[in-house]
Amino acid sequence: MPELRKDPITGRWVIIATDRAKRPGDFIRQPVPPAQQTVCPFDSGHENKTPPEVLAYRNGGGRDQPGWRVRVVPNKFPVLGIEGDLSRQGEGMYDKMSGIGANEVIIETPDHAATLSDMPEHQIAEVLRAFKDRVNDLKRDRRFRYIILFRNYGEAAGASLEHPHSQLIALPVIPNVVKEEVDASREFHEAKERCIFCDIIHEESSAGARLISETDRFTVLAPYAPRFPFETWILPKQHASHYEDSEPALLDNLAWVLRSTMRKIDKVLERPAYNFIVHSAPVQEAPLAYYHWHIEIIPKLTKVAGFEWGTGFYINPTPPEEAARFLREAGLG
Amino acid sequence: MPELRKDPITGRWVIIATDRAKRPGDFIRQPVPPAQQTVCPFDSGHENKTPPEVLAYRNGGGRDQPGWRVRVVPNKFPVLGIEGDLSRQGEGMYDKMSGIGANEVIIETPDHAATLSDMPEHQIAEVLRAFKDRVNDLKRDRRFRYIILFRNYGEAAGASLEHPHSQLIALPVIPNVVKEEVDASREFHEAKERCIFCDIIHEESSAGARLISETDRFTVLAPYAPRFPFETWILPKQHASHYEDSEPALLDNLAWVLRSTMRKIDKVLERPAYNFIVHSAPVQEAPLAYYHWHIEIIPKLTKVAGFEWGTGFYINPTPPEEAARFLREAGLG
Numbered sequence: 001m002p003e004l005r006k007d008p009i010t011g012r013w014v015i016i017a018t019d020r021a022k023r024p025g026d027f028i029r030q031p032v033p034p035a036q037q038t039v040c041p042f043d044s045g046h047e048n049k050t051p052p053e054v055l056a057y058r059n060g061g062g063r064d065q066p067g068w069r070v071r072v073v074p075n076k077f078p079v080l081g082i083e084g085d086l087s088r089q090g091e092g093m094y095d096k097m098s099g100i101g102a103n104e105v106i107i108e109t110p111d112h113a114a115t116l117s118d119m120p121e122h123q124i125a126e127v128l129r130a131f132k133d134r135v136n137d138l139k140r141d142r143r144f145r146y147i148i149l150f151r152n153y154g155e156a157a158g159a160s161l162e163h164p165h166s167q168l169i170a171l172p173v174i175p176n177v178v179k180e181e182v183d184a185s186r187e188f189h190e191a192k193e194r195c196i197f198c199d200i201i202h203e204e205s206s207a208g209a210r211l212i213s214e215t216d217r218f219t220v221l222a223p224y225a226p227r228f229p230f231e232t233w234i235l236p237k238q239h240a241s242h243y244e245d246s247e248p249a250l251l252d253n254l255a256w257v258l259r260s261t262m263r264k265i266d267k268v269l270e271r272p273a274y275n276f277i278v279h280s281a282p283v284q285e286a287p288l289a290y291y292h293w294h295i296e297i298i299p300k301l302t303k304v305a306g307f308e309w310g311t312g313f314y315i316n317p318t319p320p321e322e323a324a325r326f327l328r329e330a331g332l333g
Numbered sequence: 334m335p336e337l338r339k340d341p342i343t344g345r346w347v348i349i350a351t352d353r354a355k356r357p358g359d360f361i362r363q364p365v366p367p368a369q370q371t372v373c374p375f376d377s378g379h380e381n382k383t384p385p386e387v388l389a390y391r392n393g394g395g396r397d398q399p400g401w402r403v404r405v406v407p408n409k410f411p412v413l414g415i416e417g418d419l420s421r422q423g424e425g426m427y428d429k430m431s432g433i434g435a436n437e438v439i440i441e442t443p444d445h446a447a448t449l450s451d452m453p454e455h456q457i458a459e460v461l462r463a464f465k466d467r468v469n470d471l472k473r474d475r476r477f478r479y480i481i482l483f484r485n486y487g488e489a490a491g492a493s494l495e496h497p498h499s500q501l502i503a504l505p506v507i508p509n510v511v512k513e514e515v516d517a518s519r520e521f522h523e524a525k526e527r528c529i530f531c532d533i534i535h536e537e538s539s540a541g542a543r544l545i546s547e548t549d550r551f552t553v554l555a556p557y558a559p560r561f562p563f564e565t566w567i568l569p570k571q572h573a574s575h576y577e578d579s580e581p582a583l584l585d586n587l588a589w590v591l592r593s594t595m596r597k598i599d600k601v602l603e604r605p606a607y608n609f610i611v612h613s614a615p616v617q618e619a620p621l622a623y624y625h626w627h628i629e630i631i632p633k634l635t636k637v638a639g640f641e642w643g644t645g646f647y648i649n650p651t652p653p654e655e656a657a658r659f660l661r662e663a664g665l666g
Binding site: 001002003004005006008010011012013015016017018020077079080081084091092093094095096097098099146148150151152155157158159167169171172173175176178180199200203207224226238275276277278279292298301303304305306307308309311312313315 | 335336337338339341343344345346348349350351364410412413415417424425426427428429430431432452479481483484485488489490491492500502505506508509510511513525532533536540557558604608610611612629636637638639640642643644645646648662
C-alpha cells in the first residue's frame with residue numbers, strides 16, 4: 001500500500017511508493033557526459049563573448065580579462081530586462097507588469113570540465129561568496145522583491161552550456177511558490193512560536209531515518225514528503241532567514257557540505273542531471289524569525305507528466321528513508 | 334522588454350518573452366515516432382495481459398475478450414491501492430494517510446497506431462463518454478474527493494506505452510493545485526457574482542487575439558498567462574462545473590473540437606509530445622456556480638529547470654497571441 005504524505009510546510013501531498021520502491025539502479029541512468037564543448041563563452045580568454053562582468057574574484061588581470069577565479073556576468077539572453085520603470089498595467093480583465101529584473105550568470109571556475117563533486121573546496125566557497133555578494137548588491141535596488149539563486153546541471157535539467165555555472169534572477173514580485181512557503185512558515189510560527197524548519201532539523205537529527213549527514217553547522221536530509229526521488233535538503237543548524245547574511249565561516253563549511261553531498265549523489269545515481277535552488281527569504285524583509293533559508297537539490301530521475309501538472313500532486317517512487325540510507329551509505333564524508 | 338503577466342485565476346505570474354519570441358520552428362522538434370511496439374498489453378487479443386476490465390464498449394465478445402471499441406482496466410502498476418481503509422495518522426510532527434485511490438487506464442481504441450489527430454470522431458466521443466462513465470461510477474465511493482483524467486502522449490511527456498490511452502486517478506484528498514484554482518474561482522465569484530471562466534470566454538471571444546477556434550458549444554484559446562508555449566485550453570461555453578455531468582451531444586461536439594485542436598497542434602509543432610488534463614470540480618461537490626470545467630493541453634516543448642522549481646514562476650518564450658495565431662492559421666476546422 002503506497003502512502004500519502006503531507007509536506008508540513010506547504011501542505012502539499014505526495015504519493016510515496018512503498019511496495020515497488022525504486023532503488024538507485026532502477027532508474028534509467030543518463031550520466032551527464034564529461035564536458036567537451038570546444039568553443040565556450042565562459043572559458044578564460046573568451047571574456048569578450050559575454051556582457052561585461054559585474055563581479056570577479058581575481059588573481060590578476062583587469063576587468064573582463066583572464067586571471068579571474070569566479071566571474072559574474074549578466075546573462076546574454078536575459079529573461080528579464082534591468083533597465084526601465086516598473087510599470088503595472090491593466091489589460092482588459094488582466095494584469096501585467098513590465099519585465100524588470102536581473103538575470104546573471106555566476107561562472108564558477110575557469111576550468112571548463114570541473115563539477116561540483118571535484119572542484120576544490122575553496123573554489124566552491126568562493127562561488128557561495130559570490131552568491132552572497134551579488135544578492136547584497138542587487139537588493140539595494142528596491143524594485144527587486146525576490147532573488148533566486150539556482151544551478152541547472154546537465155541538459156535534462158535545463159542547462160544549455162556545460163561550463164560550470166549557476167544563475168541568479170532578481171524579480172519585481174514574490175513568486176507564488178515562495179509566498180506559499182513563507183506564508184505557511186509564518187502561520188506555523190504564529191501558532192507555535194517556533195520556526196518549522198528548526199523543528200524539522202531537530203526531529204530529523206534525532207530520528208535519523210532521513211538524515212544524510214551532519215556537521216556542526218549543517219544538516220543534510222531527505223525531507224519527509226519529497227516530490228522527487230533523492231530530493232535532498234541542506235539546512236543551516238542556526239536559524240537564519242536570509243542566505244546573504246551568512247558569515248564567511250558558514251559558507252566555508254557549506255562548501256564542504258555541498259561538495260560532499262554532490263559526491264554522494266554522483267556516486268549513488270551516477271552523475272545525474274540535477275537542479276539546485278537556494279530558498280531564501282524575500283530580500284526586502286528584515287531578518288525573519290519564522291523563515292529559514294536552505295538549499296534544495298533535485299536530481300532529475302523522473303519525468304513530470306499530466307497527473308503532476310494537473311494536480312501539483314507528485315508521485316515519488318523512492319521513499320526518502322531509502323534515499324537517505326543509500327546516500328548515507330555512500331560514505332564520502 | 335519581456336512582460337510579466339498574472340494568471341487571473343491562480344494569481345501565478347509568468348514571464349512572457351516578447352523580444353526574441355520563439356516561433357514554432359525555433360523549438361527543437363522531437364516528433365513522437367509512429368507507434369511500432371510489436372508486443373503491447375493494450376492490443377486486442379492481449380486482454381489477459383491487463384487486470385480484468387471495469388468497463389468496455391463492445392461490438393461483440395465477452396468480458397475481457399476481443400470485440401471492444403474502448404476498454405477501461407485498472408492500472409497494473411497502480412500509484413494508489415483501491416482496497417483498505419482511509420486511515421489518517423500522525424508520524425512525529427508529520428501527517429500521513431494510507432494510499433487509497435483508484436488508477437485506471439482508458440484504452441482508447443484497439444488500433445495500436447492511432448493518434449487523437451487521426452482517430453474517427455465517434456471513437457473519440459466514446460473515449461470522452463468512458464471518462465464520464467468511470468467518474469460517475471467511482472464518485473459513488475465517498476472516500477474519493479477528487480478524480481483527475483489525463484493523457485500523456487510521447488515519452489517526453491511521460492507516456493511509457495505508445496498504444497493510445499488516457500488515465501484516471503481517484504484521490505482521497507483535493508490536490509493543492511486544484512484547491513487553489515477552486516478557491517480562487519470562489520473568491521472571484523463572491524466579489525463579482527460571476528464565474529471567472531465565463532468572463533474569460535467572453536473576453537477572449539470578443540477580443541480574438543488569443544482565440545484559436547470556436548463552435549456553438551466550445552471556445553478554444555491560448556490563456557493570457559500560460560506557463561508553457563502553445564498551452565491551449567478548451568472550455569465549454571455553457572457554464573458547468575463537473576465534466577461528468579456533460580450531455581452526450583456536448584461530448585460529441587467536444588470530440589470534434591479536441592480532434593481539430595490536436596490536428597492544429599500536430600501540424601504547427603510536428604506531432605509533439607503533450608499532456609492533456611481535464612480540470613473539473615471536486616467530485617463530492619454539488620454543481621458549483623463559480624467553477625467551470627475545462628481541458629488544458631500542454632505541448633512538451635521546453636524543459637522545466639531550477640528557476641521554475643524554485644519559484645513556480647514560468648518563463649514562456651512564446652506569447653500566447655503568437656501561439657494562437659499560428660494555431661488559428663493552421664486551419665483544419
